[in-house]
Amino acid sequence: MLMDALLLQLGYNATLVAIGATLLGISAGVTGTFLFLRKRALVSDAISHATLPGVCIAFILMASFGGDGRNLIGLLLGSAVSASAGLWCLNWLTRNTRLAEDAAIGSVLSVFFGFGIVLLTVIQTLGVGRQAGLEGFLLGSTAGMLWADAMVIAVGGAVTLLLILLIRRPMTMVAFDPEYAAARGLPVSKIDMAMMGLVMAVTVVGLKVVGLILIVALLIIPAVTARFWTERSDYVVLLAGLAGGLSAYVGAAMSASAPNLPTGPIIVLMSFALFLLSLLFAPNRGVLAAVLRHLRFQRRVHLRQGLLALAQGQPIYEKLTLRLLRRGGMVRADGVATNIGKARAAKALRDERRWAVVRSDHAHEAAAALYDGLRQIESVLTQDQISEIDRHIGGPKEVLA
Amino acid sequence: MSGEEFVPLSLTPLLIGIFAAVACALPGNFLLLRKQALIGDAISHVVLPGIVVAFLLTGAISAAPMMLGAAGAAVVAVVLIEAIRRLGRIEPGAAMGVVFTTMFAGGVLLLEQTDTSSVHLDVEHALYGNLESLIWLDATGWSSLLDPQALAYLPVELSRMALTLLAVSLFIALFWRVLKISTFDEGFARTLGIRTNLLGLALVITAAVAAVAAFDAVGSIIVIAMFICPPAAARMMSNHLEGQVAWSVGFAVSSAVLGYVLAGYGPLWLGAQDAVSAAGMIATVSGLMLALTARFGPCRTRSGAPVGV
Numbered sequence: 001m002l003m004d005a006l007l008l009q010l011g012y013n014a015t016l017v018a019i020g021a022t023l024l025g026i027s028a029g030v031t032g033t034f035l036f037l038r039k040r041a042l043v044s045d046a047i048s049h050a051t052l053p054g055v056c057i058a059f060i061l062m063a064s065f066g067g068d069g070r071n072l073i074g075l076l077l078g079s080a081v082s083a084s085a086g087l088w089c090l091n092w093l094t095r096n097t098r099l100a101e102d103a104a105i106g107s108v109l110s111v112f113f114g115f116g117i118v119l120l121t122v123i124q125t126l127g128v129g130r131q132a133g134l135e136g137f138l139l140g141s142t143a144g145m146l147w148a149d150a151m152v153i154a155v156g157g158a159v160t161l162l163l164i165l166l167i168r169r170p171m172t173m174v175a176f177d178p179e180y181a182a183a184r185g186l187p188v189s190k191i192d193m194a195m196m197g198l199v200m201a202v203t204v205v206g207l208k209v210v211g212l213i214l215i216v217a218l219l220i221i222p223a224v225t226a227r228f229w230t231e232r233s234d235y236v237v238l239l240a241g242l243a244g245g246l247s248a249y250v251g252a253a254m255s256a257s258a259p260n261l262p263t264g265p266i267i268v269l270m271s272f273a274l275f276l277l278s279l280l281f282a283p284n285r286g287v288l289a290a291v292l293r294h295l296r297f298q299r300r301v302h303l304r305q306g307l308l309a310l311a312q313g314q315p316i317y318e319k320l321t322l323r324l325l326r327r328g329g330m331v332r333a334d335g336v337a338t339n340i341g342k343a344r345a346a347k348a349l350r351d352e353r354r355w356a357v358v359r360s361d362h363a364h365e366a367a368a369a370l371y372d373g374l375r376q377i378e379s380v381l382t383q384d385q386i387s388e389i390d391r392h393i394g395g396p397k398e399v400l401a
Numbered sequence: 402m403s404g405e406e407f408v409p410l411s412l413t414p415l416l417i418g419i420f421a422a423v424a425c426a427l428p429g430n431f432l433l434l435r436k437q438a439l440i441g442d443a444i445s446h447v448v449l450p451g452i453v454v455a456f457l458l459t460g461a462i463s464a465a466p467m468m469l470g471a472a473g474a475a476v477v478a479v480v481l482i483e484a485i486r487r488l489g490r491i492e493p494g495a496a497m498g499v500v501f502t503t504m505f506a507g508g509v510l511l512l513e514q515t516d517t518s519s520v521h522l523d524v525e526h527a528l529y530g531n532l533e534s535l536i537w538l539d540a541t542g543w544s545s546l547l548d549p550q551a552l553a554y555l556p557v558e559l560s561r562m563a564l565t566l567l568a569v570s571l572f573i574a575l576f577w578r579v580l581k582i583s584t585f586d587e588g589f590a591r592t593l594g595i596r597t598n599l600l601g602l603a604l605v606i607t608a609a610v611a612a613v614a615a616f617d618a619v620g621s622i623i624v625i626a627m628f629i630c631p632p633a634a635a636r637m638m639s640n641h642l643e644g645q646v647a648w649s650v651g652f653a654v655s656s657a658v659l660g661y662v663l664a665g666y667g668p669l670w671l672g673a674q675d676a677v678s679a680a681g682m683i684a685t686v687s688g689l690m691l692a693l694t695a696r697f698g699p700c701r702t703r704s705g706a707p708v709g710v
Contacts, residue, residue, distance in 0.1 A: 106441065111630065114685050121677040125674065224495050261510070268506035
């Protein structure tokens with residue numbers, strides 16, 4: 001069943017939903033990346049909650065003029081209007097009052113949503129009927145989606161994507177360094193506004209599929225996921241689009257394959273699964289990579305300290321050190337140094353002595369700054385310099401027993 | 402309106418609304434000043450999975466396990482946000498966005514997967530609560546306030562909310578000095594030996610307790626609105642923490658009262674038949690208050706910023 005769904009064999013409607021959701025996921029992931037890099041991820045939360053009153057007002061208007069209150073394009077237009085009102089309030093509050101952006105986000109979000117709830121109850125009491133679809137905007141519902149609805153979503157997703165491709169370069173620059181962008185003569189506030197406009201477009205298009213509470217996840221999670229894998233912004237954008245599209249596609253297919261699997265939450269959980277995988281296993285920035293890095297470092301420190309102890313004839317009690325030395329064939333099972341061990345230990349001690357000379361000599365100041373107790377001296381100084389130092393230290397001396 | 406009508410139908414929901422609003426607004430003041438205002442938003446989203454899990458474990462709608470579940474979910478969310486922020490080196494806003502949306506999605510999925518048709522548990526209820534239904538049927542008028550028999554049948558939410566308000570106020574009062582110092586100057590607070598991390602966590606937990614209790618009674622919309630709007634409006638009115646807290650309590654109480662009255666009677670005045678959502682109306686009124694103070698409040702600009710720019 002799931003295979004069928006993934007291969008788009010579940011019928012016309014499910015296929016339509018899956019394609020629409022995928023396009024939406026891609027454009028949400030790509031748009032969200034700029035939002036995330038600009039460190040304004042939660043603005044999308046305010047925008048999405050602010051769509052509710054618009055949806056309700058559009059419904060009331062369309063119903064009272066005798067039309068079908070559930071016309072998707074009308075509802076989406078209404079939501080866009082109230083989302084931009086919310087965005088304007090948000091910007092006004094942060095610019096003209098002492099409120100920080102997070103407080104402005106919270107107040108816009110709660111007030112607009114609260115007002116939307118009031119309007120929802122008004123619609124219920126109006127008794128114009130067929131308002132059942134409106135609750136679907138809270139959590140998304142793809143069950144009864146019409147061909148026209150799916151087309152709106154697919155076209156909306158594609159257009160958003162195209163717009164992003166057009167203005168991605170200035171958006172990247174503003175996201176990374178607004179001051180520099182302003183100095184280069186870019187209209188920063190206009191680009192910011194365009195970015196927010198795109199976020200709004202994605203939100204509005206996504207309302208029907210994932211619902212206004214969860215659309216935020218589609219904007220934030222893929223971008224955060226992609227950030228783990230690369231340090232280059234254009235790759236982040238690509239990967240975020242990929243992650244968003246993949247999770248939307250798999251999520252939509254899964255939700256079509258069984259009853260009681262609402263599309264929005266499944267898509268969100270899918271993208272969280274991708275996020276979790278990245279958090280754990282991404283190279284370099286992932287948790288696993290960090291743990292491995294730490295263990296490698298720990299081993300180097302222990303080995304070095306163990307060798308120095310061997311060279312100075314001190315007993316070693318530390319278990320990890322002993323195990324590392326034994327595994328390297330440097331000590332025997334009873335803790336006595338082998339020939340390899342003795343040679344490595346003598347080298348370690350000599351290096352330490354060389355470092356001591358380097359660090360006491362101002363001429364080597366730059367090299368001395370690199371001393372951390374682990375670095376090979378050969379990687380810092382040339383062979384000639386090392387021989388020079390060795391002349392200072394002198395040859396091997398007899399140890400008095 | 403006469404006492405016979407007001408006391409049974411409106412007094413208890415009104416009181417519960419006021420208590421919930423004040424209990425959220427008090428910690429909200431500190432969260433706002435610490436730039437953690439959206440913690441309230443995150444908590445109110447993650448409460449849903451907590452409640453659903455508690456329901457799945459106990460199989461019944463009862464207050465205690467649900468409160469525990471919700472509080473547990475709030476703590477899990479706070480820990481997760483912190484873990485993701487540190488492990489992944491992600492900015493706090495995005496970490497918060499990842500966690501609360503995922504947990505909320507999990508809650509919705511669990512809810513859809515379980516058979517809750519026999520009980521009153523759905524997403525809409527969780528979002529906008531049901532303040533209007535918390536009526537006191539045994540009351541007959543003002544005299545019932547002195548009648549022990551009728552008092553025994555007060556909605557349990559009322560006493561629970563009152564207790565929560567008491568606990569929150571006690572926390573704020575007891576830790577007033579350290580909270581104030583650590584909110585405005587964390588470094589200085591640490592040199593005084595105040596354990597700011599622990600205090601911050603305690604503040605978030607207090608907020609979570611208030612949110613969970615209020616959520617149970619009135620839904621999450623009021624919770625988010627009351628955490629942010631009254632303190633934000635109060636911030637425009639005063640430059641002193643004492644003044645801000647006092648103003649925020651005033652705003653919270655008045656938006657609860659005004660919102661409830663407008664929701665219950667506003668449509669009747671306009672000639673309509675039924676009331677609208679009280680929770681939504683309270684949030685709306687608090688937003689209007691914020692809008693007014695943001696426009697006309699004496700301390701609305703950033704200190705040092707020229708007026709009118």
